[in-house]
Amino acid sequence: MYQDVFDRNPFGTNCWLLGADGSEDAVLVDPGFEPDELRAVLERARRRPTAILLTHAHLDHAYAAGVLAGDDLPVFVHxxxxxxxxxxxxxxxxxxxxxxxxxxxxxxxxxxxxxxAGMSIGVRHTPGHTPGHCCFVTDATVVAGDLVFAGSIGRSDFPNSSPEAMRASLRWFLTLDDADDVLPGHGPRSTVGRERASNPFLVNVA
Ligand SMILES: [Zn+2]
Incomplete structure (x- = not known):
């Protein structure tokens, strides 16, 4: 699977660019703030953007989605x-x-x-950080947004957050296979197994 990440923005938000091997298309998850630079990344990869997916509607993930989408691209959000x-x-x-x-x-x-982009992408509603937070699951990979980071988890103290919903969403995360790749909304990538073994915020959610 083609995977690239763009994170040069004020919040260090990961924009994941994904597509099947052999496809000329790409899906963008959480485009954040820099539409022109994202277009340049895709041009270098010879990939055409076909859709924008948002894990949630916080500014640092969703701000420039409308600019990047223009008249042509659909933007998917819970x-x-x-x-x-x-x-x-x-x-x-x-x-x-x-x-x-x-x-x-x-x-x-x-x-x-x-x-x-040649992929089948499952939508999993994982509320807690926001009411409509989602993870996207494809090809033994979970795009985790602000649910789970390497060694940490997303905040659930915003006015529309829910710590109870967050716990249920984290329990779902722990049902995934250890070998699954985790592409988080901030910071380095990980695997489900590594987080299960070492993430202190996942210890008491079961
Ligand atoms: Zn957020």
Whole structure:
């Protein structure tokens, strides 16, 4: 599988660029802030962007999705976080940084299966960090957003966070295979097995 990551932005958010071997297309997960540089990465890789997926609607993951998408690309986000594009203050009080508007916003839910760039991508609703946080699962790889990082987990202390939902989502993470790759929303990549063995925040969620 083609995998690249772009993280040169003020929050160190990982934008994952993914596609099947042999495909000329790519999917972008969490484009963050730098649409022009992301286009350059894809041009070098000779990949054409076909869709943008958002693990959640926080600014550092979703800000430039609308700019990058323009008129052509669909942007996929869970229905519970799609609200942020219409009413970010209502979605998360006090977290009122506006997002760039998205023309073709597609609302996804748990269990959806998306097909792009030669891949079949499963949508797993993993609320807690935000109400509509999702992980994307494809080819023994989980794009984990702000659910699990190498050695840490996402915050669940925003006004619209839920620590209880977070625990349930972490329990789901622990059902994955040890060999599965973890592509987190911030920081270095990992595997499920490594996090199960060494992540102190996963010890007491079972
Ligand atoms: Zn976040």
């Amino acid at each position: 229905e519970a976080d799609a609200v942020a594009f219409d009413d970010i203050e209502g979605w998360n009080p006090g977290f009122d940084n506006p997002l760039e508007p998205v023309k073709d916003l597609r609302r996804i839910v748990d269990g959806d299966q998306l097909s792009f």
